[in-house]
Amino acid sequence: MKFSELSERQIRKAQAEGQFDNLKGAGKPLDLSGDGSTDAVGFRIMAEAGVVPREIALRKAIEAQTEILRKTNGDEARRRETAKLADLQLRLDMEQEARRRFCGS
Numbered sequence: 571m572k573f574s575e576l577s578e579r580q581i582r583k584a585q586a587e588g589q590f591d592n593l594k595g596a597g598k599p600l601d602l603s604g605d606g607s608t609d610a611v612g613f614r615i616m617a618e619a620g621v622v623p624r625e626i627a628l629r630k631a632i633e634a635q636t637e638i639l640r641k642t643n644g645d646e647a648r649r650r651e652t653a654k655l656a657d658l659q660l661r662l663d664m665e666q667e668a669r670r671r672f673c674g675s
Contacts, residue, residue, distance in 0.1 A: 594618060625669070628662040 584590060595618075616623060635658055639651040 625662065625665045628658060628665060632658045632662060 590596070613623065632655065635651065635655045639648065639655055642648050642651045
């Protein structure tokens with residue numbers, strides 16, 4: 571089964587279950603301000619729904635971990651914090667690669 575068919579099936583199921591009822595902006599046209607790309611529209615919709623893409627969450631976690639590492643003293647503690655940072659970076663790389671493969675870019 572193609573991804574588009576699977577997506578369409580999931581959308582129809584959600585509609586039948588009423589999951590799209592009473593959503594903010596329901597029945598109104600999408601705001602295509604900005605660059606109007608599907609990514610921009612999708613990210614805006616996600617932001618309005620309070621959803622953060624995993625890539626963005628991981629980038630924020632990497633920034634926070636980098637700051638923790640900067641403040642860490644001692645070889646063993648620095649090794650631990652460096653390992654955490656490396657794990658977060660690997661997860662981000664995996665997310666980005668998955669998106670590239672999915673989007674074909």
